[in-house]
Amino acid sequence: MKKGQLFIVSGPSGAGKGSICQKLVKELDVELSVSMTTRAPRPGEIEGVDYYFVTRDEFEESIEKGDLLEFAEVYGNYYGTPKQKVLDKLANGKDVVLEIDIQGALEVRNEYPQGIYIFILPPSMTELRKRITRRGSDSPDSIELRLGETLTEVSYIDQYNYCVVNGDLEEAVIRVKAIILAEHSRVSEQIYGLIKNYKEEV
Amino acid sequence: MKKGQLFIVSGPSGAGKGSICQKLVKELDVELSVSMTTRAPRPGEIEGVDYYFVTRDEFEESIEKGDLLEFAEVYGNYYGTPKQKVLDKLANGKDVVLEIDIQGALEVRNEYPQGIYIFILPPSMTELRKRITRRGSDSPDSIELRLGETLTEVSYIDQYNYCVVNGDLEEAVIRVKAIILAEHSRVSEQIYGLIKNYKEEV
Numbered sequence: 001m002k003k004g005q006l007f008i009v010s011g012p013s014g015a016g017k018g019s020i021c022q023k024l025v026k027e028l029d030v031e032l033s034v035s036m037t038t039r040a041p042r043p044g045e046i047e048g049v050d051y052y053f054v055t056r057d058e059f060e061e062s063i064e065k066g067d068l069l070e071f072a073e074v075y076g077n078y079y080g081t082p083k084q085k086v087l088d089k090l091a092n093g094k095d096v097v098l099e100i101d102i103q104g105a106l107e108v109r110n111e112y113p114q115g116i117y118i119f120i121l122p123p124s125m126t127e128l129r130k131r132i133t134r135r136g137s138d139s140p141d142s143i144e145l146r147l148g149e150t151l152t153e154v155s156y157i158d159q160y161n162y163c164v165v166n167g168d169l170e171e172a173v174i175r176v177k178a179i180i181l182a183e184h185s186r187v188s189e190q191i192y193g194l195i196k197n198y199k200e201e202v
Numbered sequence: 203m204k205k206g207q208l209f210i211v212s213g214p215s216g217a218g219k220g221s222i223c224q225k226l227v228k229e230l231d232v233e234l235s236v237s238m239t240t241r242a243p244r245p246g247e248i249e250g251v252d253y254y255f256v257t258r259d260e261f262e263e264s265i266e267k268g269d270l271l272e273f274a275e276v277y278g279n280y281y282g283t284p285k286q287k288v289l290d291k292l293a294n295g296k297d298v299v300l301e302i303d304i305q306g307a308l309e310v311r312n313e314y315p316q317g318i319y320i321f322i323l324p325p326s327m328t329e330l331r332k333r334i335t336r337r338g339s340d341s342p343d344s345i346e347l348r349l350g351e352t353l354t355e356v357s358y359i360d361q362y363n364y365c366v367v368n369g370d371l372e373e374a375v376i377r378v379k380a381i382i383l384a385e386h387s388r389v390s391e392q393i394y395g396l397i398k399n400y401k402e403e404v
Binding site for chain 1: 320321323326327328349350352353356357359360362363364365366367376377379380381383384385386387388389393396397399400401403404
């Protein structure tokens with residue numbers, strides 16, 4: 001059976017990785033990786049679809065056992081990617097898309113270097129400043145801090161396989177879809193099955 | 203200026219690499235590499251479009267000077283790929299598609315390992331036998347010989363980056379087009395220009 005591939009869609013805050021991943025799930029036969037969190041469920045959130053909701057003890061046990069591809073603590077809550085859930089999907093032949101920040105992607109890469117790492121870039125810092133400002137959740141000072149962080153983050157781009165500039169969302173999605181389709185055509189162990197068939201035919 | 207990329211479309215005789223390349227040139231902004239030959243022009247063939255027509259002396263001088271990416275002698279005529287013509291197109295930002303047999307592709311790879319090597323496979327040996335028989339240019343014995351050669355040729359597939367099974371031509375073209383588009387999104391030196399711009403903006 002053909003094994004699935006793990007596509008890591010990563011990039012700075014405001015680059016638009018979330019919008020891209022939503023489109024990928026709608027338009028392709030891929031599954032989003034579901035995070036584990038200690039945060040309380042919000043109304044309407046579904047266990048196993050939006051998150052796996054666990055207690056702090058359970059999360060820390062997962063950390064200790066090495067069961068997470070990556071994790072982080074944000075505002076007192078843990079968030080992480082359960083390794084086995086991803087591996088099970090891949091083993092079942094499903095492609096998995098993991099949307100994650102750069103720090104997380106670099107951690108995942110240590111655990112799963114055979115993944116396909118895609119860096120989503122904003123078209124310019126001016127555009128990124130606009131997008132973050134439009135959200136309205138950051139103060140002017142915190143926006144400048146974020147932009148400074150972004151400059152540091154993009155220096156990790158050489159740890160990635162691909163980069164896609166997200167100026168126009170449709171165009172960016174076309175590019176990421178092409179990457180996923182192209183990776184299905186990689187020369188890999190899976191082709192040796194076909195070649196073996198050739199030999200039996202002749 | 204963005205440099206072009208060299209896509210080598212290669213595979214056994216009967217796999218359909220020619221039909222795929224014709225479609226690529228129609229549907230994408232790519233140029234076919236033009237071969238040099240000592241064969242006499244046929245009616246309607248245009249110098250520099252179908253072939254570069256040269257004398258035997260000129261061809262042998264090109265061989266000696268190392269001016270060819272690859273060459274072969276077939277039924278007493280030389281055929282080869284002029285290196286500088288390809289490099290000039292790439293330097294001008296054009297993507298170049300080179301349709302070539304497996305032996306030739308392996309030679310090109312020695313000279314230009316940074317090319318993207320795509321192996322076109324027939325869906326089965328039964329189908330390949332049908333296609334070669336349909337052409338009517340080979341005797342039954344020679345067809346069996348060809349199929350045997352194909353088995354040897356496919357063992358070089360691990361020298362390639364991608365492989366595309368050509369069962370349905372449209373489907374195969376979609377896959378090769380995705381490979382070309384995806385390769386435009388590779389993390390390469392070209393992205394560092396954008397990142398440099400970011401730094402100047404902040």
